[in-house]
Amino acid sequence: MLRQAAASGREDRESGSRADDHRALRLWLRLLTCTQLIEGQVRGRLRERFATTLPRFDLMSQLERHPQGLKMNELSRRMMVTGGNVTGIVDQLAAEGLVERQADPADRRALRVRLTRAGEREFAEMARAHEEWIVATLAGLSRREHAELFRLLAKVKQHALANIAKGAT
Amino acid sequence: MLRQAAASGREDRESGSRADDHRALRLWLRLLTCTQLIEGQVRGRLRERFATTLPRFDLMSQLERHPQGLKMNELSRRMMVTGGNVTGIVDQLAAEGLVERQADPADRRALRVRLTRAGEREFAEMARAHEEWIVATLAGLSRREHAELFRLLAKVKQHALANIAKGAT
């Protein structure tokens, strides 16, 4: 079973950069690599231990934070995926009885999606394991480094958002 | 056209975290958000201006760094995707004359993939634009912050790799 490409890490996307590659580019590649490494781990473990997928987990985690439910387009925006994607995932989870769709009384176009009791129970268990994995992965950084990284990423996020807004016209 | 979910950025994956969410988790969510924001931008622009996709660009960029060519499994490892995926993308690019497969004289199972002249020309143009986008996105950080972020991500990467190695047994 080929589960994790590049797990060895001896050579990866960043290797072989030529001397004239610029700093910003290398920073971006490293950011991408870190995310994909962690994401790959989480994805594999969710599949092995809970027979679920990352997008399903992500969607449920959004709902868990919003017990009053979220509209489809709110889910789409928060998860940063397209609407069609959300439709498909909600379809699955609803068929399994983990979430439910309710009509929005104020807007007949809209649906409000929320966790069912079973969904809440299921998610609680996954969330505990998930947090353990993440904590373990990031445990090598000191509290100070955590804070600094968090701060720097806030800046990156802010500039990325500004960049998008600019292009959106 | 629904091109960029969450482009507004007023509310995203990180919003609504409950007070007892832990630091590591929030750090991971922010890392993920940053990556997806930038990745979404790059993806959209590659499509609009060059009618290509991120995986195609990624594959070509690996080859550009290795003029002597790379074997299929080296591409797979560096791009962190499965081998079957690489086969498909190379098939496409080869059909368009941007890359070519050459038999490896030392190993008759292996193939060496490299950019064609046309591929080099095509990639050079895309790479220039791509670097501009990335530089612009990360321009808000000082040289010092760049270096610090790079260093911290190196630590994250290292721990993530160690974590994977541990689970691989």
Add this chain to the structure above:
DNA sequence: GCAGGATGCTTTAAGTTTAATCTATTTAGA
């Protein structure tokens, strides 16, 4: 040499994700 296992690549089927389009509903303005 020569089994038996490992490696390199491809294929297949199933699932995911996207971009674009469609229908229904709401909102805003003449």
Add this chain to the structure above:
DNA sequence: TCTAAATAGATTAAACTTAAAGCATCCTGC
């Protein structure tokens, strides 16, 4: 009011991705 534009959600086709299985070739230890 009434029409046009905007919005919410679902749907579709195409692209991407994966896991698993298959075929060919290489390598190791007897």
